Amino acid sequence: MIFLGFSAGLPFSLVSTTLSAWLADTQVSLSVIGYFSLVGAAYSIKVFWAPVVDRLPLPLFDRLLGKRRSWMLFAQLGVGIGLLGMSELEPVNHLQELAWLATWVAFCSATQDVAIDAYRIEAVAPQYQGAMAATYVFGYRLSLLVAGAGVFYIAEYQSWHLAYEAMAAAMLVGVAATLLVSEPEHAVDSRVRQLEERIETALGVTQDSSCLARLVAWFSDAVVSPFVEFFQRNGKAGVWILALIAVYKMSDIAMGVMANPFYLELGFSKKDIADVSKIFGFFMTIIGTSLGGVLVVRFGIMRPLLLGAVIVAATNLLFAALATVRPDIMLLAGVISADNLSGGIASAAFIAYLSSLTNSAYTATQYALFSSLMTLPAKLIGGFSGDIVADYGYYAFFTYSAVIGLPALILVMLLMRSGIGSDARER
Template sequence: MAETVSSWRNAFSIYTRSRVLGMIFLGFSAGLPFSLTSSTLSAWLADEDVSLSVIGYFSLVGVAYSVKVLWAPVVDRLAFPLLCRLLGKRRGWMLGAQIGVALGLFAMSELDLHHQLSQMAWLAVWVAFCSATQDVAIDAYRIEIVAPEIQGAMAAMYVFGYRLSLLLAGAGVFYVAEYQNWSVAYQGMALAMSVGMVATLLAPEPHRVADERVGQIEQSVEVAFGLSESRSLPARLLRWFSDAVVSPFVEFFQRNANNAVRILLLIALYKMSDIAMGVMANPFYLALGFSKKDIADVTKVFGFFMTIAGTSIGGVLVARFGIMRPLLFGAVIVAATNLLFAALALAKPDIVLLAGVISADNLSGGIASAAFIAYLSGLTNSAYTATQYALFSSLMTLPAKLIGSISGDLVAEFGYAAFFSYSAVIGLPAIALVILLMRSSSSSQN
């Protein structure tokens, strides 16, 4: 269980720690390639008169971020050649991935889209793969470098850096492309990856504590699959797969016993209310009659600052009160702010009211995200940090996106006010699960 600090002053002081501040630069490095292989790349393609159908296929590049769990065990189990020997396992993978992103972006800048479109597609896939690998390595580093009660603050600084890089890779690239060209803009972004590289070189390598129980679990799983005796190459490969992929699941269920299923349900449901609502947010603003400029001004300006404020507050709350109470608070206020959207749907359109609702939504979402990231971080075992966290993050978004896919049908059938009320209601199971886990934790301590 995470320790808590004794005063609000000490809670706020976590943002002065070097390891927490360092997450700004790692978050910047993580966010930079995301837009450059998605929305910003689509704009470049469109500006070069590439067909819309081809641009649509380029969106498949983003699949790398959704399936990074498939190679997360490699980051956990294997060393990046040479770099891990020099820097340690976590920093070695981080720097290797960052170099891969920078080289990929620079190579993209050298291509002629009219004659080398297929090469551009392969390079975009490469950059997305390296970027997703960097995400896996940074998540593992973040979890292992500080105690659980600091994870909320680490998440807040990571989000701050990530949002800054999205601005640079979006608006910044557009400005450079307008006054220079797209190639120069992408070369600048390749150079900007040096921010993350320097942060990686200056960061300390996490100290990983060996867990004797992990070795016993891996041996028992190998025996269960009949892999412990054979020395053939196929058997060795299967043993590696068993240790790297199957054992993390087994370890999680053994460690959490009766609460394992509840925890997985909470992971699947916690963001559901927020993500389901978010799918219909922009269509809702347009339906109310707000201009695109109004929507951009309010969502970008208020959205940016209130999200940063929310995650920062969430980090302080985790440091001050531990993880579970802020986790419950976050679940409650996320569901409650959806009711504000329902009220907005029934009110007369007003830009001040819109700004207030969006501010409340981003503030609550930031608090909930910081608490939830801290919670997920505390669920991992240091032997399988990258693998287990990648699994949790995939489970966190997949069910919510599936529910979000029917949002348009619900709005068409029942209207926006009913839809936002529904999105608040689907947040109730997460609240109930947090309460159950809190009670279970209290009972086990008594």
């Protein structure tokens, strides 16, 4: 799971924050950099093809590797090829081609996420899921370090092109892990099957064996049933839960789009950014995630979830303050430490919350829904971040990114006050 987590996290930075730094370093305008962040929308709409990954076997690959591993390998090879293609381009002269390849990498990466989530749930017994998730997150964070600090070091002393070539080769870590692990068993839940049959009956396709009827039945089982099950279990509160998922990470993700261009404009070198933002920030994130896990065990899910929403929005104001003072490497380290520590706490609480909402029968599809909702609004808003910085400056942008964290605070408090989400679900 460490190796699979590494493979999942590697392309994420390479089509988001690291890519924005490459574009900024080659004098691409801030507005264009902001629009490039829309590439990450692939992670937010993966729910639309998650049922296909969850249910449909890949020809040839499936017979050799099994359903989960075949999708994982297909996605990993797609990411590697896309990164290799990006490494051959000069951003200023080939922006359109770079955008298409970055979109392909994001699509393959999101597909890999869906397949690995499904594998993780099916590979071991429920009592080991916590350990699986923890090792996956560690591998994911390690890859963010490599795709961040590693790329910055190579770019500083060699070139961005060589850096992206090296990252394409690093995807072989995930390929090797996929080939070495065993295909998990695919258990069938009788209660889920009953739900699917009731929905098929309501659609009138149970007695019809035509091709269209079979297609409708497949769509019903793979797409409709996971959503019906979620609202059947949560009732009207499901709307408020989905709204919270949609806005919880908005402040953090929207701010991250302009972080690296901000550091470069302050005058810090790529080596400074790698030293402070990537390596030091990596360890602060690990500490924050561990602390968040302890808080969840000690206080349940909802109170740490509220704390995470508060401190993530608050640390964005520290960036606003940083934009008004003379650049200083120690001050940068302090602000980044606070940001990564708070982000780690919030992430641990949020992952625990999402996990508590998922039915094991539809883990891949429902988790894809949650993670898509988690990032889509933020990615859409982040697309305009370059325009905001260009028109109003970094101080106004970071203040704005803190303010858009307020809806998450309100929704967490509403769910806590109504008694929805924590105590009953944790028991």
